[in-house]
Structure formats: C-alpha cells, structure tokens
Amino acid sequence: xxxxxxxxxxxxxxxxxxxxxxxxxxxxxxxxxxxxxxxxxxxxxxxxxxxxxxxxxxxxxxxxxxxxxxxxxxxxxxxxxxxxxxxxxxxxxxxxxxxxxxxxxxxx
Amino acid sequence: xxxxxxxxxxxxxxxxxxxxxxxxxxxxxxxxxxxxxxxxxxxxxxxxxxxxxxxxxxxxxxxxxxxxxxxxxxxxxxxxxxxxxxxxxxxxxxxxxxxxxxxxxxxx
Numbered sequence: 001x002x003x004x005x006x007x008x009x010x011x012x013x014x015x016x017x018x019x020x021x022x023x024x025x026x027x028x029x030x031x032x033x034x035x036x037x038x039x040x041x042x043x044x045x046x047x048x049x050x051x052x053x054x055x056x057x058x059x060x061x062x063x064x065x066x067x068x069x070x071x072x073x074x075x076x077x078x079x080x081x082x083x084x085x086x087x088x089x090x091x092x093x094x095x096x097x098x099x100x101x102x103x104x105x106x107x108x
Numbered sequence: 109x110x111x112x113x114x115x116x117x118x119x120x121x122x123x124x125x126x127x128x129x130x131x132x133x134x135x136x137x138x139x140x141x142x143x144x145x146x147x148x149x150x151x152x153x154x155x156x157x158x159x160x161x162x163x164x165x166x167x168x169x170x171x172x173x174x175x176x177x178x179x180x181x182x183x184x185x186x187x188x189x190x191x192x193x194x195x196x197x198x199x200x201x202x203x204x205x206x207x208x209x210x211x212x213x214x215x216x
Contacts, residue, residue, distance in 0.1 A: 016209070016214040017209045018214070019212075019216050020213040020216075021139060025135050026133070030129045034123075052154025076177070091210050097208040097212055101125045103204065104124070104127075104201050105125055108124075108128075
C-alpha cells in the first residue's frame, strides 16, 4: 500500500491500520507474536521469555489472540497437561509488522 | 533484520521489538502516527480523524510521543492559539511499521 493511499482518509473503523492495531496494540501482544515466529512454545516458555508478564496477563493475551485466529492452542493430554501455542497462517502474516518494529527499535 | 536474529533470544529490555512496542503499543498511538505521515495536523484535525478518542486521551498520547521525540509540537501565538503537530525525523522512521500494519489489515 502506498503512503498516499494509507493517509488520505480518516482512520475510520474500516481503516486497515486500525484493524491491525486492534489486534496488536495491547501491551505484550507484539512480543508474544515475536516469540512465536521462532516456532511453537509452551506457556511456561513464553512466560520466561516475556520478562515481567504475569501469568494472568499472559493467559488473557493468549485467549485474545486465539479468539482472533492469530494463535492456535494445542493441549496434550498428559499429566500434568502440556499446552503448546503456535501462530496460525493468519498470524504468520504479522511477520512483516514485527520485522519493521525490530528494524525501527534497532535504530533507536 | 533476519527472522532468526529476531527470534533467537528472549525478549529482554534491550530487544528491538520491545523498544518499538514501548512507543507504539498504547491504544491510538499507531493511528496518530498514521495520520501524521500525511503531513502536519492540528489537534482538532487529529481528533476528527480518530473517531472515538477523547480530547484528554489525545493530549496524553501527544505528550507521550513528544517526550519520546516522535512528534514535534508547534504553537502559533495567535488568538485562539493554534497548535500543530508533525513527525520528527525519528518519527518518520515508523513509516515501515505503519505500512506493514496497513498491508496486514487489508488482508483481513
């Protein structure tokens, strides 16, 4: 999408930037997606990587991303149960956003 | 930055994705930057474009972005005072993030 197309209208409900923002704007969300770009992860692995997140917040974010079709949750019926998260194909579409965020962050 | 570099470490304080997330994660922030990519805007223009934002929230976001060097505020000493916002050079660096968000949002 060219810059002119991107900016020549108000950012109404149907604006594509807003649609993405509604998915990734919550604190931690982009970092969770970054972690899953490297492959599937267990809940405990995500929690260890996302230094400072509470288990309650991480659960809420994973549920939100699952409901929006960004993340898939797989539960293995072992004792204790083993839960694994991975990006869906739709979620993989966010790789370019995360890469652009990384490039900007590296320039700071 | 290649995907492997991006994902082979935990997302600690110095992770570039986290640095960008700390700037753009707040609700509305990416939409404000999107609006300013098209050129400078007055407070009232931003408020009209960002359907649903309160003046208090918009002020808080603009102050936050100004403090982080993403946005420049210029006050014209007329009556009533006229305030204009524009992206700094650093803020222009976010164009790739907004473009990637637009591309993803358009695919939904």
